[in-house]
Amino acid sequence: MTTPSVTELSLLKCLWKEQPLSAREIHERVVAELDWSYSSTRKTLDRMLEKGMVAQQALHGVNVYSATLEKVATLAAFAHDFGKRVMEMDAPLPVNMFTGSKLVDQGELAALEQLLQDWPEGKE
Template sequence: MTPSVTELSLLKCLWKQQPLSAREIHERVEQELGWSYSSTRKTLERMLEKDMVAQQAMHGVHVYTAALDKVSTLAAFAHDFGKRVMEIDAPLPVNMFTGSKLVDQQELAELEQLLQDWPAEKA
């Protein structure tokens, strides 16, 4: 399952640092998404139901961790963007991710491999 754009924002927050409470997540995405704390909590609840995040209690507070793998999720988004938005049938060049603050060199190599090996669409 590919996350929505807002779900991806919460996942990116968790990929950078986890576990985080709903309040901590909200503080990190509030400016980007421009929504209320209750919207963040509701989105986290939906993501929990979809197994995109995991929840546990820590010091009496619920905290969240990303349950989706960062590189494979980003590869799915890149593949979708290339095919659906840009109408490109070939794998996207990994250099479009160079300079990203979200992936390190090892993850970049893994992302390139995933994009190169992406299964062909069945007609």
């Protein structure tokens, strides 16, 4: 799986909460976090489309985007990378680290824990 950049993750998080959205709608939801121009949002969406991270379709004459990367698997990849590369841990991060997250519900939290526990060593 292609691991998104931090800015790509911001756009994905927006889409995981609500999709499909137009580029303008996405931009309005992330501008405070990313502090960048609409053209930067468009360029990032274009790159994400090329990478297969998002899908695009026309809806009422407007191009809208949907995430194609699955939320829990993407978050597991980020958590695994953080634990291994940043924290230099060989064991998976404890799932209670994610308790209270506004991004995942209880079912997703359980799936995330399972993915982190079962993470194959060659899947880096």
